[in-house]
Amino acid sequence: MEQNRHKTARYKVISDAGGVRFKFYCEASGAAVCITKQCYPAETEEELLRAWETEGKQLFNRCSKCGRWICNAMYNADTLECVDCSPWEEQPSYCPHCGSKVNPADVFCNRCGIRLMYGGDADDEAV
Numbered sequence: 001m002e003q004n005r006h007k008t009a010r011y012k013v014i015s016d017a018g019g020v021r022f023k024f025y026c027e028a029s030g031a032a033v034c035i036t037k038q039c040y041p042a043e044t045e046e047e048l049l050r051a052w053e054t055e056g057k058q059l060f061n062r063c064s065k066c067g068r069w070i071c072n073a074m075y076n077a078d079t080l081e082c083v084d085c086s087p088w089e090e091q092p093s094y095c096p097h098c099g100s101k102v103n104p105a106d107v108f109c110n111r112c113g114i115r116l117m118y119g120g121d122a123d124d125e126a127v
């Protein structure tokens with residue numbers, strides 16, 4: 001589904017009782033932002049775009065620099081860019097695992113070693 005990249009946020013299809021739901025992820029943090037209502041998979045691409053337009057898109061902001069779909073927590077509204085492209089100077093980042101302060105540019109926490117940044121699809125196997 002590489003051609004869908006940036007048409008919607010990154011997503012997964014979740015099977016649910018004969019239908020599917022779409023789960024949309026912030027492309028900066030990798031956090032799951034929403035799961036749509038159930039729909040039926042006959043026209044999955046159409047259903048995806050419909051679900052995105054009606055349920056997903058309003059919860060995201062598009063970074064004007066890298067074009068990714070970003071949840072509110074990872075979006076710098078002052079610059080209309082994601083915090084990867086336009087880091088908040090005054091807001092330090094904290095490791096979600098151990099809570100120690102980390103440099104926003106760090107890929108790994110230097111205390112516990114957990115991966116902080118989510119590049120490409122590298123985190124898919126871990127879910």
Ligand SMILES: [Zn+2]
Pocket residue numbers: 063064065066067068081082083084085086
């Ligand atoms: Zn960006």
Ligand SMILES: [Zn+2]
Pocket residue numbers: 095096097098099100109110111112113114
């Ligand atoms: Zn840590």
